[in-house]
Amino acid sequence: MLKKITAVLLLATAFSAPGLAYAKDATLAIQMTGYQGPPAYLAVYLTKPDGSYDSTLWVAGGKSKYYRHLRGWIRGVSNSNERLDSITGASVGSGRSMEVGISIADALIDAGYSIHVDTAVEHGAENVDDVVLPLTQAISGTVVAGNGYISAMAVTF
Amino acid sequence: MLRRLHSLPGLIAGLIVAFMAVSGVVLSLQPVLDHATSAQAGSMSVAALAQTVSDALPGVTRIAHAASGAITAYYDAGAGEVAASIDPATGKVLGAATPSPVFAFFTELHRSLFLDMNGRLASGLGALAIVVLAASGLFLLANRLGGWRKLFTTAKGTLSQRLHVELARLAVVGLLVSGFTGLVMSLNSFGLLPGTDAPLVAFPTSVDGGTPAPVAALTALQGLSLTELREINFPYAGDASDVFTVITASGQGYIDQATGAWLSFVPNGLGQTIYETIYMLHTGQGLWWFGALLGLASLSVPVLAATGTLIWWLRRRNQPRLVGTVAARQADTVILVGSEGNSTWGFAATLQAALTAAGHKVHAAPMNGLATSYPAARQILVLTATYGDGTAPASAKAFLSRLAQFAPLPGQRFAVLGFGDRSFAHFCRFAEDTDQALRLKGLEPLLAYDSIDRQSAQSFAQWGNGLGAALGHELALAHVPVLPATRELTLLERTDFGTEVQAPTAVLRFALPTDKASLLDRLLGRGQALRFEPGDLVGIVPPGDSVPRYYSLASSSRDDVLEICVRKVAGGVCSEFLHGLEPGQAVSAFIKRNPDFRPQSGKAPVILIGAGAGIGPLAGFVQANRRHQPYYLYFGGRDPASDFLYAPLLRAALVDHRLAGLATAFSRVVGGRYVQDRVREDAEGIRKLVANGAQIMVCGGQQMAQGVRESIEFCLAPLGESVSSLRAKGRYLEDVY
Numbered sequence: 001m002l003k004k005i006t007a008v009l010l011l012a013t014a015f016s017a018p019g020l021a022y023a024k025d026a027t028l029a030i031q032m033t034g035y036q037g038p039p040a041y042l043a044v045y046l047t048k049p050d051g052s053y054d055s056t057l058w059v060a061g062g063k064s065k066y067y068r069h070l071r072g073w074i075r076g077v078s079n080s081n082e083r084l085d086s087i088t089g090a091s092v093g094s095g096r097s098m099e100v101g102i103s104i105a106d107a108l109i110d111a112g113y114s115i116h117v118d119t120a121v122e123h124g125a126e127n128v129d130d131v132v133l134p135l136t137q138a139i140s141g142t143v144v145a146g147n148g149y150i151s152a153m154a155v156t157f
Numbered sequence: 158m159l160r161r162l163h164s165l166p167g168l169i170a171g172l173i174v175a176f177m178a179v180s181g182v183v184l185s186l187q188p189v190l191d192h193a194t195s196a197q198a199g200s201m202s203v204a205a206l207a208q209t210v211s212d213a214l215p216g217v218t219r220i221a222h223a224a225s226g227a228i229t230a231y232y233d234a235g236a237g238e239v240a241a242s243i244d245p246a247t248g249k250v251l252g253a254a255t256p257s258p259v260f261a262f263f264t265e266l267h268r269s270l271f272l273d274m275n276g277r278l279a280s281g282l283g284a285l286a287i288v289v290l291a292a293s294g295l296f297l298l299a300n301r302l303g304g305w306r307k308l309f310t311t312a313k314g315t316l317s318q319r320l321h322v323e324l325a326r327l328a329v330v331g332l333l334v335s336g337f338t339g340l341v342m343s344l345n346s347f348g349l350l351p352g353t354d355a356p357l358v359a360f361p362t363s364v365d366g367g368t369p370a371p372v373a374a375l376t377a378l379q380g381l382s383l384t385e386l387r388e389i390n391f392p393y394a395g396d397a398s399d400v401f402t403v404i405t406a407s408g409q410g411y412i413d414q415a416t417g418a419w420l421s422f423v424p425n426g427l428g429q430t431i432y433e434t435i436y437m438l439h440t441g442q443g444l445w446w447f448g449a450l451l452g453l454a455s456l457s458v459p460v461l462a463a464t465g466t467l468i469w470w471l472r473r474r475n476q477p478r479l480v481g482t483v484a485a486r487q488a489d490t491v492i493l494v495g496s497e498g499n500s501t502w503g504f505a506a507t508l509q510a511a512l513t514a515a516g517h518k519v520h521a522a523p524m525n526g527l528a529t530s531y532p533a534a535r536q537i538l539v540l541t542a543t544y545g546d547g548t549a550p551a552s553a554k555a556f557l558s559r560l561a562q563f564a565p566l567p568g569q570r571f572a573v574l575g576f577g578d579r580s581f582a583h584f585c586r587f588a589e590d591t592d593q594a595l596r597l598k599g600l601e602p603l604l605a606y607d608s609i610d611r612q613s614a615q616s617f618a619q620w621g622n623g624l625g626a627a628l629g630h631e632l633a634l635a636h637v638p639v640l641p642a643t644r645e646l647t648l649l650e651r652t653d654f655g656t657e658v659q660a661p662t663a664v665l666r667f668a669l670p671t672d673k674a675s676l677l678d679r680l681l682g683r684g685q686a687l688r689f690e691p692g693d694l695v696g697i698v699p700p701g702d703s704v705p706r707y708y709s710l711a712s713s714s715r716d717d718v719l720e721i722c723v724r725k726v727a728g729g730v731c732s733e734f735l736h737g738l739e740p741g742q743a744v745s746a747f748i749k750r751n752p753d754f755r756p757q758s759g760k761a762p763v764i765l766i767g768a769g770a771g772i773g774p775l776a777g778f779v780q781a782n783r784r785h786q787p788y789y790l791y792f793g794g795r796d797p798a799s800d801f802l803y804a805p806l807l808r809a810a811l812v813d814h815r816l817a818g819l820a821t822a823f824s825r826v827v828g829g830r831y832v833q834d835r836v837r838e839d840a841e842g843i844r845k846l847v848a849n850g851a852q853i854m855v856c857g858g859q860q861m862a863q864g865v866r867e868s869i870e871f872c873l874a875p876l877g878e879s880v881s882s883l884r885a886k887g888r889y890l891e892d893v894y
Contacts, residue, residue: 036261063346090274126231
């Protein structure tokens with residue numbers, strides 16, 4: 001599945017003129033573990049080379065009252081004035097997978113930035129950095145395992 | 158309209174609503190169990206508790222205080238977060254906290270049926286259906302019983318109807334609360350209620366950054382009581398720029414880990430506070446006893462759904478199919494029907510068939526379908542029931558207003574026949590109003606206004622004779638009101654009274670068939686099963702006749718005998734047939750339950766008043782009075798030597814206290830008088846008994862019942878009570894023929 005989407009995306013990006021693009025279209029694919037409880041909230045975000053918060057890539061789960069449980073992310077986003085409307089989707093249930101298109105600025109790749117994912121489940125665990133991986137060209141398409149509710153994740157650009 | 162608003166969503170949403178209710182009942186147990194099992198908070202401060210916990214669990218990330226009072230600490234044990242249960246009084250670790258998989262399963266089932274957003278939509282619609290059903294049902298019930306003040310008067314009807322009404326009355330408030338709060342929660346989960354979410358509180362930018370102080374020393378936490386606390390999030394170990402995040406009942410904020418001071422605090426908005434209250438009411442989390450009450454109310458829902466469907470199906474099944482109705486413009490006879498339940502339609506169908514057979518062109522329509530004129534009609538026949546307290550039934554609601562547009566033609570005549578139950582205060586009032594209105598409209602009466610008590614096929618046949626005479630031909634109205642299956646009953650023995658005083662009365666005892674009725678039959682209100690109590694009716698179909706005659710039963714099916722008391726009426730087909738019966742001969746019969754004619758249970762007295770054969774069911778009540786409730790019997794006959802029915806039973810009952818008092822009146826002896834006169838003589842005693850909660854039950858002929866009503870009015874006047882006020886409380890019952 002990932003391969004197929006990668007192929008489609010490669011085709012799509014091949015037709016857009018390089019040099020004019022400031023942001024890359026990327027695909028984020030996440031497979032959840034099987035756990036006891038309602039669908040999980042996820043926040044996918046970038047940190048700067050110094051470790052401080054940069055920007056949000058995707059939020060799974062629409063109720064802002066639960067956001068405080070995504071603890072690493074909320075520290076940064078709560079002071080950022082970012083608009084999350086267009087990068088927010090449904091929460092993800094136990095054993096489910098999700099796949100969304102995100103956009104990453106070209107300039108951040110191979111520049112010391114990292115991708116983080118925080119996860120939380122109602123009456124369950126809160127995992128800061130369920131997944132952390134450096135934002136390098138090399139990680140594109142690589143499947144990595146998570147520490148908490150995430151079983152596997154891949155970012156492809 | 159109201160009925161449709163009730164039955165339509167009931168049928169469609171019945172299953173999902175019942176499902177939601179049952180899963181809700183299971184969930185209501187959670188706060189109750191939590192309340193029973195979790196220790197309550199002591200006087201420990203939040204600071205001290207947090208210190209104890211972080212000493213025991215060095216990797217602690219947060220402490221959550223649930224509405225039930227349970228405290229759970231989450232800590233990082235190297236491979237993800239682990240939860241531990243904490244003693245609220247001491248802060249000690251009790252062991253691993255394991256959320257119940259059963260309740261987690263039912264929570265998800267209840268709110269989304271494991272179908273994500275589609276399931277949430279279904280469960281939200283279920284909540285909406287509960288609100289619509291509860292509200293429309295409440296209005297329907299008030300309408301049916303004749304007003305809001307009568308909402309709690311005795312329910313009548315078949316077992317399924319009574320179950321439906323009694324359960325609904327108990328549960329309706331709980332169901333409205335559950336439904337409404339559930340609906341609010343559903344709307345909220347779809348993001349349709351802005352302002353109910355806690356706002357995002359900006360992470361503080363000015364953190365002290367100094368050496369972290371011990372948790373117990375943080376002044377902000379010291380000032381916080383455990384009952385106020387919802388959750389504390391600990392800062393990351395080794396990150397001096399991180400802070401404590403604290404959620405309380407009133408808001409959320411951050412505490413500096415070095416100075417122990419509040420860095421910011423944002424109170425909850427009004428919308429959030431209201432929503433949290435609604436959440437608490439729906440789930441019972443933090444209000445366990447309320448949740449348990451809602452759970453109890455929800456238990457009624459599956460039964461309501463089942464009985465409601467049964468009631469709907471029975472009404473539908475009993476809907477008559479009118480064949481051969483002629484267009485309104487061609488008809489020489491128009492039948493207009495005002496019906497709530499459909500039973501009046503059955504009579505209309507019989508009338509239509511008989512008139513059509515007699516060569517008439519008949520158009521039948523609901524009263525609401527009144528045309529502006531009927532150009533070919535010579536007669537307009539109105540058959541109508543009366544609803545609740547004297548108002549129009551469903552199919553006649555618009556009749557009186559449509560009548561204003563109606564233009565009668567010269568020579569058109571009309572007749573109104575009312576259907577009702579004499580035990581209601583406003584017996585046939587709407588039919589009387591209709592008769593008046595048609596008269597004022599200038600139509601000529603074809604027949605004088607008449608009425609039919611409790612669907613009596615006999616009275617209907619009599620009215621048909623009158624109608625036939627007025628139309629100049631024979632008209633036999635043999636109405637068979639969806640007759641139940643009959644059984645053969647064999648006469649065991651008979652005792653004859655009253656021959657000497659020209660009132661031949663026989664007590665007939667029949668043997669019962671051996672098989673019993675099923676619960677389904679009882680729910681469906683099917684009477685053919687032979688289970689009965691004194692006061693129920695037996696329908697007997699005389700040979701060569703299709704119309705049953707009803708007699709009140711003097712025995713219970715537990716006595717293994719069916720006993721009736723029959724007065725021979727000159728020319729009465731059925732009574733003459735029964736009086737000619739010898740032991741060993743059989744009759745075709747079925748039982749018609751009459752659950753509204755029963756003595757009240759408990760310790761309050763019961764006054765039984767009967768004359769002649771009317772003593773039958775009353776003697777049955779006395780015989781069954783094994784608890785020695787104070788029963789007082791007034792009996793009227795002609796001559797104690799000839800028609801003192803049940804004399805041996807009554808004397809024995811006085812001795813063994815099944816009967817507390819017996820008064821008799823005989824009319825054909827010296828100083829003769831009627832039973833109503835005897836009642837009037839005892840005015841003082843009757844008053845006392847009624848003041849002590851007595852119920853009055855009357856059984857006998859029309860004239861006697863009228864006389865007794867007048868006597869009782871006379872007795873009660875000083876009490877400020879009346880026959881109708883007692884009747885409204887189910888304390889004045891009549892079985893009149």
